[in-house]
Each structure stands twice: as C-alpha cells, then as structure tokens.
Amino acid sequence: MSAHLLNELTVFVLAVFVGFEVISKVPTTLHTPLMSATNAIHGIVLVGALLVAVVAEPKLGAVLSVVVVFLASLNVFGGYVVTQRMLAMFKPRAAPGASGGVKK
Amino acid sequence: MSAVQPIVPNALAIDVAYLVTGVCFILGLRYLSSPKTARAGNLISMVGMAIALIATAFELDFAQWLPLVFGLGAGAIVGIYSARAVKMTAMPQMVALFNGAGGGAAALVSTAEFLKLDPSTSILTPDQTVTIVLSSIIGAISFCGSIIAFLKLQELMTGRPITYAGQQIVNGLVALAIVVSAGCVIANADSVPAYFIALGGAALLGFLFVLPIGGADMPVVISLLNSFTGLAAALTGFVLGNNVLIIAGALVGASGTLLTLLMSKAMNRSITNVLFGAFGAVKTSAGDAAAATGSGVIREATVDDVATMVGYAKEVIIVPGYGMAVAQAQHSVRELADQLEKKGVEVKYAIHPVAGRMPGHMNVLLAEANVPYTALYDMDDINPEFPRADVALVIGANDVTNPAARNVPSSPIYGMPILDVDKAHNVVVLKRSMKPGFAGIDNPLYENPNTVMLFGDAKSSIDKLIAAVKAL
Numbered sequence: 047m048s049a050h051l052l053n054e055l056t057v058f059v060l061a062v063f064v065g066f067e068v069i070s071k072v073p074t075t076l077h078t079p080l081m082s083a084t085n086a087i088h089g090i091v092l093v094g095a096l097l098v099a100v101v102a103e104p105k106l107g108a109v110l111s112v113v114v115v116f117l118a119s120l121n122v123f124g125g126y127v128v129t130q131r132m133l134a135m136f137k138p139r140a141a142p143g144a145s146g147g148v149k150k
Numbered sequence: 151m152s153a154v155q156p157i158v159p160n161a162l163a164i165d166v167a168y169l170v171t172g173v174c175f176i177l178g179l180r181y182l183s184s185p186k187t188a189r190a191g192n193l194i195s196m197v198g199m200a201i202a203l204i205a206t207a208f209e210l211d212f213a214q215w216l217p218l219v220f221g222l223g224a225g226a227i228v229g230i231y232s233a234r235a236v237k238m239t240a241m242p243q244m245v246a247l248f249n250g251a252g253g254g255a256a257a258l259v260s261t262a263e264f265l266k267l268d269p270s271t272s273i274l275t276p277d278q279t280v281t282i283v284l285s286s287i288i289g290a291i292s293f294c295g296s297i298i299a300f301l302k303l304q305e306l307m308t309g310r311p312i313t314y315a316g317q318q319i320v321n322g323l324v325a326l327a328i329v330v331s332a333g334c335v336i337a338n339a340d341s342v343p344a345y346f347i348a349l350g351g352a353a354l355l356g357f358l359f360v361l362p363i364g365g366a367d368m369p370v371v372i373s374l375l376n377s378f379t380g381l382a383a384a385l386t387g388f389v390l391g392n393n394v395l396i397i398a399g400a401l402v403g404a405s406g407t408l409l410t411l412l413m414s415k416a417m418n419r420s421i422t423n424v425l426f427g428a429f430g431a432v433k434t435s436a437g438d439a440a441a442a443t444g445s446g447v448i449r450e451a452t453v454d455d456v457a458t459m460v461g462y463a464k465e466v467i468i469v470p471g472y473g474m475a476v477a478q479a480q481h482s483v484r485e486l487a488d489q490l491e492k493k494g495v496e497v498k499y500a501i502h503p504v505a506g507r508m509p510g511h512m513n514v515l516l517a518e519a520n521v522p523y524t525a526l527y528d529m530d531d532i533n534p535e536f537p538r539a540d541v542a543l544v545i546g547a548n549d550v551t552n553p554a555a556r557n558v559p560s561s562p563i564y565g566m567p568i569l570d571v572d573k574a575h576n577v578v579v580l581k582r583s584m585k586p587g588f589a590g591i592d593n594p595l596y597e598n599p600n601t602v603m604l605f606g607d608a609k610s611s612i613d614k615l616i617a618a619v620k621a622l
Contacts, residue, residue: 074501078510088398093394116221
C-alpha cells in the first residue's frame with residue numbers, strides 16, 4: 047500500500063468516526079430528512095463526474111459523461127430541495143388555538 | 151497519479167475549498183440533531199456543496215463545459231421538479247431512486263477512470279485498480295438494488311418476497327464470478343473484459359439480492375443501499391485522489407450503516423436474516439399464535455362506539471402504521487386529534503422505528519399534516535404510557551403491535567420490540583379487513599377482550615369518526 051493510499055485511508059476512517067458520532071445524535075423523528083440529506087451529500091460525486099467528464103479521453107463517450115453529470119446533479123438538487131421541503135414541515139406545538147384546520 | 155492533475159496553479163486553493171466543504175457537510179449533519187436547527191444545517195450543507203462545485207469549475211476547461219451544462223441543467227430540473235412534486239407518502243421511493251442515482255454515478259466515474267488510464271500510456275498501480283474495481287462494484291450493486299427497491303415501493307412489482315429454488319446458490323455464484331473477475335482485473339490492469347464482467351455481475355447481484363426482500367423489510371434495505379452509495383462515493387474519492395469525496399462518502403456510509411443497524415435492531419433480526427431470510431414469503435404456522443391466546447373472538451365496533459370511547463377519554467395514544475400512509479389518512483388523523491384536544495383529550499402519537507417503509511416515514515407524514523413533532527413519541531418513551539392511556543388507536547399498524555412478539559416464542563417475530571398497545575385500557579384497531587399483516591402472522595391483539603375493531607379504509611373511517619366526535 048502506498049503512502050498516498052494510506053493518507054486517504056486515514057481521512058476516510060476518521061470521517062467515518064465523525065459520521066457515527068454526529069449521526070447518532072440525530073433524533074429518530076428526523077431520520078427521513080437525514081436520508082434525503084445524505085442523498086444530497088453523496089451527490090458530491092458530481093465533482094468527480096465533472097472532473098472525469100472533462101478530462102476523459104474519447105473512450106468515455108460524450109453521452110456517458112452527460113449521463114454521469116445528470117445522475118449526480120439529480121442527487122444534489124433533488125436531495126437538498128426535498129430535504130428543505132420536509133424540514134419546513136417539522137414544527138413544535140403551535141400556540142393554543144392557533145391550529146385551524148390547515149389544508150394544503 | 152490520480153486524474154486530478156493540477157491544471158491551474160491554484161490547486162492548493164481548490165483543496166482548501168474542498169476542506170471547507172467537508173466541514174460544511176459535517177456541520178450540516180450536526181445541526182440535524184434538532185428540528186429547530188435542521189433547516190439551517192441543510193443550508194450550510196448546501197453552501198458547502200456550492201463551494202465544492204465552484205472550486206471544481208476552476209479546474210475545468212470552459213471549452214468542455216457545454217455538454218456538461220446540459221447534463222447539469224437536466225439533472226437540476228428533474229431533481230427540483232420531483233423534489234417539489236413528490237408526495238410525502240412516496241418518500242421511500244424517492245430516496246431509493248436517489249440512492250440508485252448516486253451509486254450509478256459513482257460506478258460510471260470509476261469506469262471512466264479505468265478506461266481512461268490506458269495501460270499503454272499510463273500504468274494503473276494496484277492501489278488504483280483495487281479502488282476502481284471496488285467502487286464500480288459497490289456502485290453498480292447500489293444502482294440496481296435501488297431500482298428493484300423503487301419498483302417494489304412504487305408497487306410496479308409485487309412487494310412480496312420473490313423466491314425460487316436455489317436462489318442463494320445463484321446469488322453465491324454471481325458473487326463468486328464478481329470476485330474472480332475483480333481479481334483478474336487487479337492482477338492484470340488491462341483486462342477490460344474482466345472489468346466489465348465484474349461490473350455486469352455486480353449489477354446483476356444488485357437486482358438479485360433485493361428480489362427476495364419484502365416490503366416491511368424495506369427500511370433496512372433502503373438504509374443499507376444508502377450506506378453502499380456512500381461507500382461507493384468515498385471509493386471514487388480514493389480513485390480520484392479527492393478528499394472531499396472521501397469525507398462526504400464516509401459520512402453517508404456511516405449514516406446508512408447506523409440506520410441499518412437501528413432498523414434491524416428494531417426488528418430484532420440480524421442484517422443477514424433480513425437479506426437472506428425472505429421474511430413473509432411463507433405463511434408461518436399461524437395456528438400457534440392463535441392457539442396461544444385463547445378466545446379467538448373478534449369484536450367489531452361502530453363508529454359511534456369508538457367516537458364515545460375516544461371523545462370522553464383522558465388520554466388517547468395514536469399508533470400509525472403503513473396503512474395510514476397507504477390510505478393517505480395523515481391529514482384526517484390530525485383533524486381527529488384536533489377535535490379530541492378541543493374536548494380536553496390528551497393526544498400522543500407512538501412511532502415504532504420500523505413503522506412505514508423507511509426510517510422516520512411516519513414522522514414526516516405527520517409533520518406534513520401539521521402534527522407538532524413534540525407530540526410524536528419513540529417506542530421507548532411511549533411504552534410506559536400505554537397502561538395509563540384510556541384508548542390506543544391503532545391506524546394501519548399491525549406487526550409492530552403484535553403481542554405475540556412478547557409472549558409467543560414460536561412466533562416468527564418473537565423478540566421484536568413492539569409498542570405495548572395491548573396494555574392500554576381500550577384498544578381500537580382501524581383495519582381494512584382481517585387479512586394478516588405483512589409478515590403473514592395472526593395478531594392476538596385483535597382477540598384481546600379490551601380490543602375492538604373498526605373495519606374499513608383508514609381515511610374514511612377517521613373522517614366518519616371526526617363527524618361523530620363533533621356530534622358528541
């Protein structure tokens with residue numbers, strides 16, 4: 047294993063521990079938004095997709111590049127928007143009498 | 151070396167930007183620890199993403215932008231449109247699709263790297279080949295597994311487990327083929343056919359491994375696929391030598407893994423049992439459960455009976471399940487709770503961790519219907535309350551309320567932590583018919599002397615109940 051890979055592995059392992067630490071504090075009531083938020087975060091492959099698509103040699107067709115970028119940006123935009131939409135719904139108990147049959 | 155050769159002199163600045171992005175992602179998740187700060191957290195995470203994308207843009211040659219802008223724009227439009235249009239009941243499908251998209255993108259990025267690093271011009275080190283192969287395989291499994299999960303959740307195919315003779319052997323052979331061909335690629339970096347055999351095998355395995363998993367086990371599968379996608383993204387980071395991908399992927403992987411463990415714990419089953427058990431495929435010895443409870447008498451109540459029961463209660467605990475989602479009854483449930491609260495009844499909601507089809511599914515549905523999150527209680531917090539509650543109102547939940555899990559050792563769900571609804575003074579079960587729940591197990595709760603059944607579609611039953619409570 048090269049020193050380079052070891053460095054990357056170090057970053058990975060530490061990030062996993064940070065991940066466990068942080069995620070274990072997320073209350074169960076927010077687990078669905080958590081999943082969609084992580085959907086958005088793994089949309090970071092968009093960065094990889096852009097880099098690969100741009101420097102790729104003809105072997106990776108232009109069509110495939112567009113597909114990769116499409117999939118990744120679907121994650122980024124869709125993930126963040128749906129998370130924000132869900133989180134906006136979580137409200138603490140409203141002031142008494144304030145609830146008046148709110149219809150969508 | 152990796153593909154990300156510094157094209158511009160400010161490569162260092164770009165790396166700093168990626169570090170900031172990593173920190174933003176961690177903070178974003180940290181702020182999810184409370185519903186009060188969660189939206190701010192999501193915004194921070196968004197800013198982090200924007201920083202990473204802008205930084206990346208500096209590495210790109212603008213001549214090559216045009217086709218990508220098309221992909222980016224299309225992704226943004228489809229993503230934003232579906233994120234706005236999706237019904238909250240359909241969130242599990244949506245998340246499954248996003249998992250698949252992420253996994254697919256990761257696999258394609260690695261494939262591009264593999265093909266681009268032509269051995270005649272540059273030599274792949276074993277380090278690179280290993281990470282490329284792993285990220286492609288995991289990404290492909292996640293992509294295809296998510297598609298099946300989506301089809302099942304969307305009910306485009308049956309939610310029941312699909313099993314056939316020799317299923318495990320077939321899966322084992324496919325897995326073996328993947329391992330062997332991956333080994334060939336690692337041993338000999340220019341073996342393009344072997345690479346595609348590994349990739350195709352992984353795609354096939356993704357389809358095959360979700361087929362035997364039934365609807366009620368979907369919370370575990372979605373979490374697991376989420377963790378796969380994170381892992382694939384992190385491995386792509388190894389391939390490209392890009393820290394922000396590694397960090398983001400690790401965070402997602404950790405999140406998915408943690409949720410997977412939580413979900414399987416809430417079902418008292420190991421992950422292997424969920425994946426290979428084909429739970430709910432066979433009708434289990436239903437006679438045992440029924441025999442263990444005795445009476446066998448089921449009492450049906452009228453809407454007015456139930457209205458009187460809940461209308462004059464001191465405390466009512468509502469137990470929602472997947473049936474509430476199917477009937478889209480969450481708004482009606484909230485309205486009923488409002489009516490009851492007007493009469494001075496205390497209303498609480500008991501949420502089982504695996505109620506619904508994904509972690510937190512019920513919470514989001516009720517939040518959509520304007521139920522304050524402070525009224526939603528986790529299993530451990532609400533269970534001591536049931537003996538004090540006058541009425542437990544079970545709406546479309548079945549197996550998570552089945553007392554057989556506590557006291558019938560022969561029951562397939564024996565040992566699964568459940569909501570102790572049977573300990574409430576009265577139990578009202580809203581149910582479409584006497585069909586057993588997903589697991590195909592009889593529920594002795596329905597034969598309890600303090601249980602009454604209200605048959606019919608959950609939404610119309612509750613709407614009638616609202617009218618009856620108003621008339622009290």
